[in-house]
Every structure is written in C-alpha cells, then in structure tokens.
Amino acid sequence: MTIPRKLPEGPTNLVGLTRDGLAEALRAAGTPERQVKMRTGQVWQWIYEKGVRDFEAMTNLAKPYRTLLAENFVIAVPEVVSRNVSTDGTRKYLVRIAGGHEVEVVYIPETDRGTLCVSSQVGCTLTCSFCHTGTQKLVRNLTAGEIVGQILVARDDLGEWPVQGAPKNETRLLSNVVLMGMGEPLYNFDNVRDAMKIAMDPEGISLSRRRITLSTSGVVPEIARTAAEIGCMLAISFHATTDEVRDKLVPINRKWNIEKLLKALKEYPKASNSERITFEYVMLKDVNDSDEDARRLIRLIEGIPAKINLIPFNEWPGSPYQRSDWKRIKAFADIIYKAGYASPIRTPRGEDIMAACGQLKSATERARKSRAEIEADIARG
Structure with a gap:
C-alpha cells in the first residue's frame, strides 16, 4: 500500500526551492507540463533577479496564472526584527524565522566589495570557547530558504533590486557572501548547498562561486563534498597549532584532529594557487600567539595552497580570553609573510554593535554564561 505524501500546511514558500524543486511545485499546482520550464524561469527571475515578492507584480504572467500562484504559494523571507549600523558602516540585522527563532546577519562594506x-x-x-556564538546551544538547522533569504533581506535594505530603482547590472553593494555567521555550515550541508546554488544561478542573484566562502571548523567527511557539490572557496577555522590547544579552542578537533584535517585539505580537489584555502587564526594573548606557534603553523600547512587570515580576538561579555597585543600580532604576521604566505590582519568591524567575528549571538538566547562557567567548561576540556 502506497502512503500518500502529506501536503504541506498552508501555501508553499518558493524562496529556497532549487530550480528542479520550483518546477515540481509549479507542476503540482496545475501548471501545464509544456509550460513548466518557461514558467519556472519566469518566476525564478522575478524572485531572484528583480526582487519581487508580490505575484501581482509579475506582469509577464497572465492574470489567471498569477491568481493560481497566489492561491498556492508565498514568497517569504526572514523578518527583520532590528537593524543596527556601526560607526564604520557595518550593518547587523537580527532576523526572525519560522518558530520565532532569531539569527544574526552582518553586512560589511569595503572599498572594493x-x-x-x-x-x-x-x-x-x-x-568553540573563544566564540560568543558557541555559548548558545544549537536549536536547529536553517532551511535553504532561510539561508538564501538572508541575502534577499540584505539586498532589500541596500536597495539593490530593479524594483527599487537599481539598474539590472547594479554596482553590487553586496558582492560577496561568507558562510561565517552562526552555526557550522557543514553540519547543515544540503540546505547550505541548495541556498548557494540559488545564489550562484546566473539568472538570479548571480554571485560567482569564487565570491562565496564557506568556513568550517573541520567537519572532515564533508570537505571533499564542498568542492564537488558547491564549488565555492574554502576557509578553515584553525586557530591552534597543537592538538592540545585546539582541543580546547575548537572541540571538534577531538573528533577530527589536526592531522586528519590537514590530510583532507591536502587532497582538496579545488585547492590551487588561484583558489587558495584560507586558514582563519584568531589571535589570543598568551594562548596561540607565540613565534613558535607561527613557525609551527608554517610547517603544518606546507604543501597546501594557502593564505593565513589573522583575526584580532573580538571580546564579548564573559570571555575568558584577551586580544593579543598589536605588536605581537605584527610579529606573528611577519614570520608567516617571510615564509611566503599572505598573512593579512583582519580589521575588526562592527565591534560597537557586537557584529564582529565571533560576537554573533541570537537575542532569543538571554542566558549569559559567566566567565567562571566558561573557564570551568574549558578546564573540563
């Protein structure tokens, strides 16, 4: 006996459906088979190229078809709860998703991107003990629609849609995406993949795969899949040069240690001089910032096309760590640079609105661990 598939309650959200998923949804709603491909392309462009959220505005569709769409579907993005703008122009959005949960999204303007x-x-x-987000327990994975919806929300705010007056080939205020916000992307692989495929589609948001960077703490079994199924740039949240230290800073290291992680990276099929793997390294005073750490890091990454992104630690309430002194960060960077690796020092952005790297935390998470509690967690290791 075949059990009929349970239909979703209420209208289906089209945001987050892949092209194939959108085609199937339109077919199931009654779109004639001979029109499915054409209608999929039209609806796709209205949502992702033009930024339209109202079916009535889709003027190249016949009115009865627009009515059919409105009866069966919605075009919904996360709700912006609050928007904070830093003195340096960084924007932090607190957005609400299904179930009343909230996540944070950050837009960082620079001169060239x-x-x-x-x-x-x-x-x-x-x-991860140095990360504010890591003090909040996992609630759930975001859907593909909730992930790509963050891009749509930001483009709304930046006025980057033709319906807001932007030309079709606008100057790209939003030119790059980094999966470095709340959560571990490779523990939500399928939804992240589908969202990024939507973002890269040339008939919509049209971001180049090389302008998307996925940052992982080291989920080794999914690293090769990232190259094969997403094809974006890869960043590793590394932060230590010994297993003893990395076990405390990045606890996933106890499952996949430095040796296993580096083996996966040496085999990463997309790594090349033109597509280097970025090693993210937060600078923690008297923890991982010695000259010997720098030299050990160079030995570890030998043979991997790489650059090292040094991140001055961004402090947050209750943090047990301190930022390395600027002189120490410069000395660390110089050792790496002289070994032939790019070693840019990331300029902290949005610190005044708690939007800097490692500071994101949902406003729904009210409980704050005390410094003593965090230090106790670290000691338990």
Whole structure:
C-alpha cells in the first residue's frame, strides 16, 4: 500500500526551492507540463533577479496564472526584527524565522566589495570557547530558504533590486557572501548547498562561486563534498597549532584532529594557487600567539595552497580570553609573510554593535554564561 505524501500546511514558500524543486511545485499546482520550464524561469527571475515578492507584480504572467500562484504559494523571507549600523558602516540585522527563532546577519562594506556574513544554524553545536556564538546551544538547522533569504533581506535594505530603482547590472553593494555567521555550515550541508546554488544561478542573484566562502571548523567527511557539490572557496577555522590547544579552542578537533584535517585539505580537489584555502587564526594573548606557534603553523600547512587570515580576538561579555597585543600580532604576521604566505590582519568591524567575528549571538538566547562557567567548561576540556 502506497502512503500518500502529506501536503504541506498552508501555501508553499518558493524562496529556497532549487530550480528542479520550483518546477515540481509549479507542476503540482496545475501548471501545464509544456509550460513548466518557461514558467519556472519566469518566476525564478522575478524572485531572484528583480526582487519581487508580490505575484501581482509579475506582469509577464497572465492574470489567471498569477491568481493560481497566489492561491498556492508565498514568497517569504526572514523578518527583520532590528537593524543596527556601526560607526564604520557595518550593518547587523537580527532576523526572525519560522518558530520565532532569531539569527544574526552582518553586512560589511569595503572599498572594493561588500560582504554579507550569513548564518546557517540557530545557535551552534561546536562550543568553540573563544566564540560568543558557541555559548548558545544549537536549536536547529536553517532551511535553504532561510539561508538564501538572508541575502534577499540584505539586498532589500541596500536597495539593490530593479524594483527599487537599481539598474539590472547594479554596482553590487553586496558582492560577496561568507558562510561565517552562526552555526557550522557543514553540519547543515544540503540546505547550505541548495541556498548557494540559488545564489550562484546566473539568472538570479548571480554571485560567482569564487565570491562565496564557506568556513568550517573541520567537519572532515564533508570537505571533499564542498568542492564537488558547491564549488565555492574554502576557509578553515584553525586557530591552534597543537592538538592540545585546539582541543580546547575548537572541540571538534577531538573528533577530527589536526592531522586528519590537514590530510583532507591536502587532497582538496579545488585547492590551487588561484583558489587558495584560507586558514582563519584568531589571535589570543598568551594562548596561540607565540613565534613558535607561527613557525609551527608554517610547517603544518606546507604543501597546501594557502593564505593565513589573522583575526584580532573580538571580546564579548564573559570571555575568558584577551586580544593579543598589536605588536605581537605584527610579529606573528611577519614570520608567516617571510615564509611566503599572505598573512593579512583582519580589521575588526562592527565591534560597537557586537557584529564582529565571533560576537554573533541570537537575542532569543538571554542566558549569559559567566566567565567562571566558561573557564570551568574549558578546564573540563
């Protein structure tokens, strides 16, 4: 006996459906088979190229078809609860998703690009001890629609849609996406993949795969899949040069240690001089910032096309760590640079609105661990 598939309650949200998923949804709603491909392309462009959320505005569709769409579907994005703008122009959005959960999204304007830092989970399962987000327990994975919806929300705010007066080939205030917000992207692989495929589609948001960077703390079994199924740039949240230290800073290291992680990276099929793997390294005073750490890091990454992104630690309430002194960070960077690796020092952005790297935390998570509690967690290791 075949059990009929349970239909979703209420209208289906089209945001987050892949092209094949959108085609299937339109077919199931009654679109004639001979029209499915054409209608899929039309609806796709209205949503992702033009930024339209109202079916009535889809003027190249016949009115009866627009009515059919409105009866069966919605075009819904996360709700913006609050928007804070830093003195340096960084924008932080607190957005609400299904179930009343909230996540944070950050837009960072620079002279040559505009980068959106996107979240992939509500909270995080990794409990990295230096990261504010890691003190919030994982609630759930975001859907593909909730992930790509963050891009749509930011483009709304930046006025980057033709319906807002932007030309079709606008100057791209939002030119780059980094999956470095709340959560571990590779623990939500399928939804992250589908969202990024939507973002890269040339008939919509049309971001180049090389302008999307996925940051992982080291979910080794999914790293090769990232190259094969997403094809974006890869960043590793590394932060330590010994297993003893990394076990405390990045607890996933106890499952996949430095040796296993580096083996996966040496085999990463997309790594090349033109597509280097970025090693993210937060600078923690008297923890991981010695000259010997720098030299050990160079030895570890030998043979991997790489650059090292040094991140001055961004402090948050109750943090047990301090930022390395600027002189120490410069000395660390110089050792790496002289070994032949790019070693840019990331300029902290949005610190005044708690939007800097490692500071994101959902406003729904009210409980704050005390410094003593966090230090006790670290000691238990």
